[in-house]
Amino acid sequence: MxxxxxxxxxxxxxxxxxxxxxxxxxxxxxxxxxxxxxxxxxxxxxxxxxxxxxxxxxxxxxxxxxxxxxxxxxxxxxxxxxxxxxxxxxxxxxxxxxxxxxxxxxxxxxxxxxxxxxxxxxxxxxxxxxxxxxxxxxxxxxxxxxxxxxxxxxxxxxxxxxxxxxxxxxxxxDTVREADGLALSSRNGYLTASERSEAPSLNRVLRGTVDAVRAARADGSLTHEALERIEAAACNELAARGWKPDYITLRRQRDLHVPTNAELLGDEPLVVLGAARLGTPRLLDNVEV
Incomplete structure (x- = not known):
């Protein structure tokens, strides 16, 4: 080289x-x-x-x-x-x-x-x-x-x-991950041993959010009000585990705009994105819907 x-x-x-x-x-x-x-x-x-x-x-x-x-x-x-x-x-x-x-x-x-x-x-x-x-x-x-x-x-x-x-x-x-789901990042090197054990929770919460979005889409109940409750529940779950979330949100894949009501219930490709601080490091991740 x-x-x-x-x-x-x-x-x-x-x-x-x-x-x-x-x-x-x-x-x-x-x-x-x-x-x-x-x-x-x-x-x-x-x-x-x-x-x-x-x-x-x-x-x-x-x-x-x-x-x-x-x-x-x-x-x-x-x-x-x-x-x-x-x-x-x-x-x-x-x-x-x-x-x-x-x-x-x-x-x-x-x-x-x-x-x-x-x-x-x-x-x-x-x-x-x-x-x-x-x-x-x-x-x-x-x-x-x-x-x-x-x-x-x-x-x-x-x-x-x-x-x-x-x-x-x-x-x-595609995002490269550890075996426990943590997205690889240079920031991971700042995690303490206990924080490293907790860090995969961000991906787990995002995947849980995707599951909730898919279920609500399937039964026709995915409105903006329902989405706000899903996003708030995800942030609260992380906060209860000691994180400081900046956002967990559902957006359109094509431009990261908030989906319209029709897009929430249709087949518009969506993505759940999250960012939260765990101790000093601030971690990012996303899961497509």
Whole structure:
């Protein structure tokens, strides 16, 4: 695996690279990231080139989020990528990514970017979309692979690529989980032993919410009022177990808008999304209906 930390080195390494599959990360890698790398390899084939990036993006951190304490585990990350079959690791520092103050930003659709995670973390998705757009310009991949655990982020990146007519196909990969159902996340490393035992409850509650939605859909009782009761019961269940829920909510898969009454009772594809704090870490998950 080749490692480059400059734009010139990156572009030189990619000259004649064939089909390029790209996995952007902030490092501190786990098996979920590596699954994205393997998917990129499958999609571009043995003759293609798989590129991963490691860059901790200051722009997506809020004022109360500690950018400086984000885990930097570069040597371990590089070893894992090498073992997984990555061809090229792009590891720029801030002087390469932002050689001058980033005055131009990608501002995503507020209808999607200001809800759920965007409501809890204002400006977060501006930073995500800006850095992904810049990485796409640098790497120029044909395929970008992202995890479905960050469901809203995946939708925003898909929308950005579509509306800017970027020549990159955005591929979503299923959430990788531990045997007990916990979605893999770099944040899991902050869990204490007792919190780690409790952490799978988020997924269990989301799956229970999906079951309740399906049952109410089947008997025709899924109104917005009924949905509010289902969502409140899920939040209360987590709170009773010591969590601090930000939201558990049912949305349309296609745009994360609240379903209409007709869509609640029809066959509109839906998704239950949840975010809650367990001790210090804040965990995300989702289950499609």
């Amino acid at each position: 080749r490692i480059e930390d400059s734009l010139e080195g990156l572009r030189g390494a990619l000259a004649g690279a064939g089909s390029v599959g790209f996995v952007p990360t902030m490092g501190n890698l786990h098996a979920g990231h590596l699954a994205l790398v393997r998917e990129a390899r499958r999609l571009v084939g043995p003759e293609g080139t798989v590129v991963a990036s490691v860059f901790v993006n200051r722009l997506q951190f809020g004022p109360n989020e500690d950018f400086d304490k984000y885990p930097r585990t570069f040597e371990r990350d590089a070893a894992l990528l090498r073992e997984t079959g990555c061809d090229l690791l792009f590891a720029p520092d801030e002087t390469v990514m932002y050689p001058e103050p980033q005055a131009f930003h990608v501002v995503p659709d507020p209808a999607l970017a200001s809800t759920l995670e965007g409501a809890v973390r204002p400006g977060h998705f501006d930073g995500v979309c800006t850095v992904v757009m810049k990485l796409f310009a640098m790497v120029q991949p044909e395929i970008g692979v992202f995890g479905r655990k960050d469901y809203q982020q995946l939708m925003l990146i898909r929308g950005m690529a579509r509306q800017f007519a970027l020549p990159v196909r955005i591929v979503g990969h």
